[in-house]
Amino acid sequence: MDTLGFLGPLGTHSEAAALHLNGLLDEPRELCAYPTIFQALLAVEEGQADGALVPVENSLEGSVNITLDALSAGDALTVTLELIWGVRNELMMKYPKERVRRIISHAQPLSQCRDYLKAHHATADLVAVSSTAEAARLVAESRPEDGCAAICTARAGELYGLYALAQDVQDTMANCTRFFLVERAGRSAPALRFAEEPAPEKLLVISQIDGKRAGSLCEVLQEFAVRGVNMLRIESRPARTKLGAYTFFFELEADAAEPLAASVEAVREKSIWLRTLGTFPVLTAANLKGASLWSSL
Structure with a gap:
């Protein structure tokens, strides 16, 4: 049986998204938790x-840099599918009758729930840990007098015997995270349990251009614009070679094959290096309010 890695431990949003995706696959995979996103991607790269x-972007907090950096580091990985996952956070305690003195979670949920925490628990200490599941574990081991609460998933609360003080404490119900299914280069997209497979909607391109030359980025963007290729997203990251060197991530709408291919080749000629990480469909999980089975871009 094929394996599917995710950011662990059990009870994280990443596990919830992986369980959902596994239910959509024609051939479900064995789920494997990894301590970090980097280790999950390294396991794929090394064939383990x-x-x-893996998460790539949150609608409130922006890009997940470790995912972008790992994708740009070599040519062994490809993206075969995107899943948009609605994030639902709950405030949970082991001793719900105690006053909340300390709130534990991953840094991103703490930020995603900033307004709620200010309105309802302004005096509580906020403690960032490695994952929402780790937060639930720590709260489960706390003493009543500690007044500890966790912002975590409902599943994490169930796993550690916690009680919900409040549900959906994120500042907006539109809070969602984009996940990439990352596989070794050369693998085709997994078969899904649909009567008709969703068509590829995006192409991911990574390139490094000469940022010292005036207008170099503008020239690259023009190659997409003049051919009518719709750019859905652009992101820059340090190239990790020297100060001032950057790589660019372009997510492009994949509805016109010939103009898309021509624009990528034109950008390649203007780049120090360029890699395409595959075309892929975009699925939207049913737990996202107003979601369809896959998104329309």
Whole structure:
């Protein structure tokens, strides 16, 4: 059986998204938790896992840099699917009758719930840990007098015997995270349990351009614009070679094959290096309010 890695431990949003995706696959995979996103992707690169579902962007907090950096580091990985996952956070305690003195969670949920925490628990100490599941574990081991609460998933609360003080404490119900299914280069997209497979909607391109030359980025963007290729997202990251060197991530709408291919080749000629990480469909999980089975871009 193929394996699917995710950011562990059990009870994280990443596990919830992986469980959802596994239910959509024609051939479900064995789920494997990894301590970090980097280790999950490294397992795929080294052949220890067949794929990994990793977060790439949150609608409130922005890009997940470790995912972008790992994708740009070599040519062994490809993206075969995107899953948009609605984030639902709950405030949970082991001793719900105690006053909340300390709130533990991953840094991103703490930020995603900033307004709620200010309105309802302004005096509580906020403690960032490695994951929401780790937060639930720590709260489960706390003493009543500690007044500890966790912002975590409902599943994490169930796993550690916690009680919900409040549900959906994120500042907006539109809070969602984009996940990439990352596999070794050369693998095709997994078969899904649909009567008709969703068509590829995006192409991911990574390139490094000469940022010292005036207008170099503008020239690259023009190659997409003049051919009518719709750019859905652009992101820059340090190239990790020297100060001032950057790589660029382009997510492009994949509805016109010939103009898309021509624009990528034109950008390649203007780049120090360029890699395409595959075209892929975009699925939207049913737990996202107003979601369809896959998104329309």
